């Protein structure tokens with residue numbers, strides 16, 4: 001069997017990925033399936049760090065936060081990501097994956113604080129590290145946290161799980177002519193305003209030459225294919 005294409009990856013999971021077909025929160029069957037896909041790549045010997053979003057619970061810019069002070073709403077959003085991180089850790093434990101949660105906000109009773117060196121050590125020991133609370137700063141997103149943590153832990157790639165199996169020339173749901181890019185440059189993705197990640201995350205990855213792979217978390221086996229370097233989703237390259 002061929003070797004994985006990467007030794008260390010940063011997987012960005014949106015909060016919505018955990019919802020399954022539900023309207024809100026965490027769907028048990030969905031989270032179990034996602035962590036078993038993560039286990040498949042851990043079993044290949046790949047070091048996996050995860051940045052988890054919070055959109056299935058709370059978003060600082062969502063209607064639920066309307067009228068609120070933005071920073072307060074964003075801190076609530078970050079706390080939502082910590083809840084997801086704890087749920088992920090629990091689901092991983094249930095299938096025999098050893099995972100640690102590190103939070104960018106200090107809430108030490110529930111998660112240890114983010115410490116870069118410790119996170120890297122866990123990864124070297126074969127544990128999954130789940131980063132909660134985004135960057136720890138309001139006005140940012142967990143996409144930006146993924147880019148930042150990916151750079152900090154020297155990940156070779158940021159793998160962004162979405163609902164669509166890659167980046168398209170147009171919205172494939174409304175335009176049947178839309179084509180999937182196999183690869184695209186950062187500059188093209190930014191100038192065409194394609195929905196890969198938000199602009200801050202994209203420019204960070206571009207400047208540090210950290211490739212991004214966009215794939216569908218709803219497609220069984222897709223994560224493993226990306227990790228094996230097979231044609232899956234879209235690669236955004238410097």
Ligand code: UDP
Nearest residue numbers: 015053054055060074077078134135141142
């Ligand atoms: N958030 C923040 N700073 C960060 C990361 C997240 O303030 O560094 C807040 C923000 O309110 C955001 C919410 O947390 O809306 C949930 O994160 P995000 O929307 O990125 O989650 P996802 O869309 O990936 O589920």
